Amino acid sequence: MTGKTDTNIKQTFANIVTDYWIVLVFLGIYLVFVILEPLCLSLPFWGSTFNYMAEILILGVGVMFVVITAGIDLSIGPVEGAVGVAAGLTIRSLLPVVGNGWAIIAGSAVGLLLGLLIGFLNGIVITKLKLAPFIATLGMSVILTGTGYILNNGLEVVGLPRVMGKIGNFTIMGFMGFTTIIALFATVVFGVLLKQTRFGIHTYAYGSNAESAKRAGIDVDKHIIRVYMISSGMAALSGVLLVFRFNTGSPLAGANVTLYAIAACVIGGTSVMGGRGRMIGTFIGALIIAILVTGLVMLGVQTYWQQVSTGLIIIFAVYADQIRQKKALK
Amino acid sequence: MGEPILSVSGVYKSFGHVQALKNVSFTLNKGEVLGLVGDNGAGKSTFIKVLSGVHKKDGGSINYEGKEVDFASPKDAIAAGIETVYQDLALAPDLPIYSNMFLGREMVRPGLLGKLGFVDKQAMRDSVLTNITKLKATLNHVEQEVGTLSGGQRQSVAITRAVIWGKKVIIMDEPTAALGVEESAKVLDIVNEIKKHGITVIFISHTIPHVMEVSDRICVLRLGETVADLKTSETSYEEVVQFITGSKTQINRK
Ligand SMILES: Nc1ncnc2c1ncn2[C@@H]1O[C@H](COP(=O)(O)OP(=O)(O)OP(=O)(O)O)[C@@H](O)[C@H]1O
Ligand SMILES: [Mg+2]
Numbered sequence: 090m091t092g093k094t095d096t097n098i099k100q101t102f103a104n105i106v107t108d109y110w111i112v113l114v115f116l117g118i119y120l121v122f123v124i125l126e127p128l129c130l131s132l133p134f135w136g137s138t139f140n141y142m143a144e145i146l147i148l149g150v151g152v153m154f155v156v157i158t159a160g161i162d163l164s165i166g167p168v169e170g171a172v173g174v175a176a177g178l179t180i181r182s183l184l185p186v187v188g189n190g191w192a193i194i195a196g197s198a199v200g201l202l203l204g205l206l207i208g209f210l211n212g213i214v215i216t217k218l219k220l221a222p223f224i225a226t227l228g229m230s231v232i233l234t235g236t237g238y239i240l241n242n243g244l245e246v247v248g249l250p251r252v253m254g255k256i257g258n259f260t261i262m263g264f265m266g267f268t269t270i271i272a273l274f275a276t277v278v279f280g281v282l283l284k285q286t287r288f289g290i291h292t293y294a295y296g297s298n299a300e301s302a303k304r305a306g307i308d309v310d311k312h313i314i315r316v317y318m319i320s321s322g323m324a325a326l327s328g329v330l331l332v333f334r335f336n337t338g339s340p341l342a343g344a345n346v347t348l349y350a351i352a353a354c355v356i357g358g359t360s361v362m363g364g365r366g367r368m369i370g371t372f373i374g375a376l377i378i379a380i381l382v383t384g385l386v387m388l389g390v391q392t393y394w395q396q397v398s399t400g401l402i403i404i405f406a407v408y409a410d411q412i413r414q415k416k417a418l419k
Numbered sequence: 420m421g422e423p424i425l426s427v428s429g430v431y432k433s434f435g436h437v438q439a440l441k442n443v444s445f446t447l448n449k450g451e452v453l454g455l456v457g458d459n460g461a462g463k464s465t466f467i468k469v470l471s472g473v474h475k476k477d478g479g480s481i482n483y484e485g486k487e488v489d490f491a492s493p494k495d496a497i498a499a500g501i502e503t504v505y506q507d508l509a510l511a512p513d514l515p516i517y518s519n520m521f522l523g524r525e526m527v528r529p530g531l532l533g534k535l536g537f538v539d540k541q542a543m544r545d546s547v548l549t550n551i552t553k554l555k556a557t558l559n560h561v562e563q564e565v566g567t568l569s570g571g572q573r574q575s576v577a578i579t580r581a582v583i584w585g586k587k588v589i590i591m592d593e594p595t596a597a598l599g600v601e602e603s604a605k606v607l608d609i610v611n612e613i614k615k616h617g618i619t620v621i622f623i624s625h626t627i628p629h630v631m632e633v634s635d636r637i638c639v640l641r642l643g644e645t646v647a648d649l650k651t652s653e654t655s656y657e658e659v660v661q662f663i664t665g666s667k668t669q670i671n672r673k
Contacts, residue, residue, distance in 0.1 A: 285537050285538060286535070286536040286537055286538060287525045287527065287536045287538055288536055290514070290518055290522070290525060290538065291523075293511070293513060293514060294511040294514055294518075294522055296513070297511035297512055297513035297514060298509070298510070298511050298512065300509065301508075301509040301510055301511050301522075302511065302522070302523075303492070303493060304471075304473060304493045304503070304505065304509040305493070305509070305522040305523035306492075306493050306494040306497040306498075306523040306524070307494075307522070307523045308494065363513075364511070364512070364513035364514075365513055
């Protein structure tokens with residue numbers, strides 16, 4: 090009774106196309122780039138694409154949990170900035186006392202814990218003060234932007250150990266950077282969390298119908314707090330990694346990425362109405378956004394066109410998804 | 420017969436200016452079926468939501484298994500062995516049938532993976548399939564998303580879930596509302612079946628003949644008040660309807 094009674098090959102193929110059509114969109118875009126500029130086939134092209142994708146992907150993986158609960162986290166970009174500055178300052182002040190290694194570890198830990206704390210606060214404001222996620226995280230985002238500047242008088246934190254840059258820009262096989270490796274690892278880990286665990290099921294359930302989740306006996310407040318901690322924690326991870334990559338802690342980091350991360354989720358099929366979304370989709374979404382940048386740069390097109398094209402893809406992807414769902418419900 | 424499992428007296432509850440419950444009172448013995456009836460807006464759903472921990476009562480007392488209870492959340496009521504089929508069903512439309520049935524108490528894998536919260540999807544599917552077959556529910560694909568089911572099938576999911584988990588009390592708020600004749604008959608069979616296992620049932624319905632058929636007692640609510648608490652064997656369809664419409668009150672019965 091549970092087995093697929095329909096083994097019709099045509100039907101199966103149609104299912105794959107409807108399920109993974111966004112992969113085809115990606116391949117289509119790539120194909121156009123390759124035809125127009127064969128250098129897009131090169132390893133360095135993929136290297137810079139992955140490099141660009143990594144940050145969006147790490148943020149996207151985290152914020153996706155929030156989006157699936159029908160929430161939103163507008164503070165992820167500012168978390169990156171504030172965490173970067175805080176981590177940088179911690180490292181710099183500990184350097185003379187404990188040496189490079191421990192200072193870097195302590196600074197990274199402070200950054201990550203700060204991220205988790207911010208997520209916890211977001212969660213508390215949303216569940217206990219009952220503010221809409223949009224408002225709560227909008228407020229937090231403005232607070233953090235200010236804090237990022239206050240911490241170091243609006244300046245970048247420089248003078249960090251060189252070795253950080255070495256780690257941050259470490260590359261294997263000529264195209265897989267340190268951040269990319271972590272991003273891919275995080276995608277797999279959180280993909281499994283979402284798909285295979287009670288935590289994942291409860292995330293979908295809450296987004297599908299919050300009241301039903303509560304009536305099923307799920308401690309929804311606790312769950313939501315954890316979801317915002319994941320979102321903010323991943324943003325903090327990204328912030329720390331940026332400090333490694335650029336060897337500075339900049340309050341400007343993360344100024345533009347929040348909406349790109351959410352766009353990656355949405356392009357990949359995560360519904361802002363909640364209850365739906367797959368990790369593979371978010372990965373492809375981030376990849377599409379990244380390849381639009383590197384591809385257009387390769388073609389010598391002004392990068393502003395990348396923003397225009399990303400916007401078009403968002404609208405197109407969500408529209409196509411709506412059509413697909415209407416079909417499924419018929 | 421039997422020992423009382425639930426004794427409710429003077430429960431009231433208001434939402435702002437709306438006094439939804441004024442005085443709900445009845446007693447119910449273990450293994451009995453209570454038919455809870457009343458006109459639209461009489462307070463039936465509000466009362467069972469108080470009982471299942473969705474709403475907190477403003478006053479009155481609920482004695483369950485000899486203890487005064489005041490459930491703070493659905494979790495507490497579930498832990499006390501009370502399962503509910505809500506009028507709005509309380510399902511998650513984006514999740515498959517089997518996840519809905521195990522929502523909040525998913526089976527986990529053995530060993531370390533289980534401790535980490537990894538679910539055992541196959542075991543859940545199998546268990547749901549067994550129960551669906553046992554209850555003869557017309558659901559044929561446990562992977563199907565609940566949002567794509569027909570209204571009646573959704574109702575089946577909610578009923579099956581309650582029956583699987585109900586240890587002591589099962590509350591059904593209009594479980595046959597979306598069902599056809601045959602399916603409704605199945606639900607009545609299910610009620611009789613769970614009763615045999617010593618489980619207490621509260622059955623809400625506007626279809627009085629159904630209520631007369633399965634219940635041992637009938638409690639009539641009118642404008643948030645218990646106006647009659649009757650033995651089914653000692654009353655009639657006509658009398659119940661008269662209590663519901665208010666053309667008869669407990670006082671002039673005596
Ligand atoms: N959350 C709420 N906020 C405000 N008023 C409410 C709320 N829930 C119920 N009420 C009111 O309480 C009263 C009782 O409603 P309830 O849903 O319990 O009736 P019911 O007996 O279940 O009716 P029906 O047969 O139509 O399901 C109604 O007047 C309703 O409008
Ligand atoms: Mg009702």
